[in-house]
Amino acid sequence: MTRVAITAIGVVAPNAIGINAFRDLLDSGKSAFRVQDFVPKQFIAPMKLRRMNTLSRFGVAASRLAIDDRGSELPEGAGVAMGTAFGPVQTSVDYMQEYVEKGAALAPPQLFAESVANAAGSHAGIEFGLRGFNVTLTQRESSALAALMYAASQVNKGSVPAAIAGGVDEVSEIVVSVLDRIGALGRCSRPFDRHRDGMVMGEGGAALILEADAADAYAHVSGFGIARDRTSTISDWGDGVDDVVRAMRAAIDDAEITIDDIDAIYASANSSIRADRLEYRAIQTLFDNVPPVVATKGYFGEYAAGGALQLVAAALAIRDQKLHASLGFSEGEEAMRFTPTREAAPRKLRHVLVNSLSAGGGIVCAVLSA
Numbered sequence: 001m002t003r004v005a006i007t008a009i010g011v012v013a014p015n016a017i018g019i020n021a022f023r024d025l026l027d028s029g030k031s032a033f034r035v036q037d038f039v040p041k042q043f044i045a046p047m048k049l050r051r052m053n054t055l056s057r058f059g060v061a062a063s064r065l066a067i068d069d070r071g072s073e074l075p076e077g078a079g080v081a082m083g084t085a086f087g088p089v090q091t092s093v094d095y096m097q098e099y100v101e102k103g104a105a106l107a108p109p110q111l112f113a114e115s116v117a118n119a120a121g122s123h124a125g126i127e128f129g130l131r132g133f134n135v136t137l138t139q140r141e142s143s144a145l146a147a148l149m150y151a152a153s154q155v156n157k158g159s160v161p162a163a164i165a166g167g168v169d170e171v172s173e174i175v176v177s178v179l180d181r182i183g184a185l186g187r188c189s190r191p192f193d194r195h196r197d198g199m200v201m202g203e204g205g206a207a208l209i210l211e212a213d214a215a216d217a218y219a220h221v222s223g224f225g226i227a228r229d230r231t232s233t234i235s236d237w238g239d240g241v242d243d244v245v246r247a248m249r250a251a252i253d254d255a256e257i258t259i260d261d262i263d264a265i266y267a268s269a270n271s272s273i274r275a276d277r278l279e280y281r282a283i284q285t286l287f288d289n290v291p292p293v294v295a296t297k298g299y300f301g302e303y304a305a306g307g308a309l310q311l312v313a314a315a316l317a318i319r320d321q322k323l324h325a326s327l328g329f330s331e332g333e334e335a336m337r338f339t340p341t342r343e344a345a346p347r348k349l350r351h352v353l354v355n356s357l358s359a360g361g362g363i364v365c366a367v368l369s370a
Contacts, residue, residue, distance in 0.1 A: 202301025225250025
């Protein structure tokens with residue numbers, strides 16, 4: 001595909017509101033999973049704020065921060081593509097409770113309007129007067145990369161002059177309960193580590209502004225690859241190594257580069273036993289000489305904007321020409337023949353492969369380029 005520029009970024013992450021704070025989080029070597037220092041009224045007018053749930057607030061605030069980072073408003077023809085793993089689950093629960101207790105006639109209609117997955121993206125489009133496409137994609141852990149792929153393709157085709165692409169997710173009691181019951185959650189986030197025992201949920205939002213031409217950009221989106229692991233179940237990862245390899249290779253081919261041109265991999269690894277094993281086996285199958293691998297979800301967990309924060313980290317790596325340390329890794333499994341980065345270090349980065357593997361079999365890979 002023709003390169004599409006990432007010109008601005010907004011972040012609402014655990015212990016990191018704004019792109020500079022997020023850069024500091026990655027440099028700190030510390031993890032954070034809940035958004036506790038977020039003040040929505042700093043970004044959203046009070047009357048509008050009352051009509052938004054947590055997920056919508058994350059999305060609008062991240063979009064506002066991205067526009068501020070750009071330095072000017074987006075053209076009204078711009079579009080919005082937002083990803084979310086589960087959507088506003090807590091709002092849906094609240095609405096159904098009101099419905100059961102009071103009946104349909106008395107259940108708050110605003111709660112119903114906020115219970116749909118596309119509420120955050122819709123609010124962002126309304127707030128900033130954007131008349132281009134407005135779509136929301138839900139593909140579990142791959143939701144943000146899927147949104148990026150859609151938005152980049154539309155900018156690339158000239159359908160819109162610019163687009164917001166990103167993701168939002170929140171930690172809710174019911175989602176934590178369900179994931180705990182199926183054994184998906186662990187005690188701490190240790191991507192690729194042999195002692196990992198499951199993911200840790202994170203939350204937040206991130207928005208990336210995409211434009212066709214830009215004199216200054218964090219990075220450029222230059223290729224995508226998608227596939228499906230047919231061996232997976234609805235709630236777990238499978239062992240379809242060849243499927244993951246196919247998606248990674250497709251992203252590299254789409255970027256019109258070779259495997260040897262990949263300078264680093266920002267991995268999907270989220271501390272799940274099967275997911276991490278599937279990814280490292282696929283990486284080792286595709287690459288004879290594995291480039292540096294960075295696992296970021298030890299910093300902010302899984303579902304932290306459905307992988308959008310991982311994308312932001314990769315874009316920052318290219319902008320700063322510096323690889324981040326992988327947090328939570330100590331020792332790999334015996335079959336694993338590479339070691340994720342242990343320390344942040346300057347490095348010349350031309351092309352970075354970003355992987356996203358989702359439970360249920362979705363695979364989306366992207367190449368970000370300088």
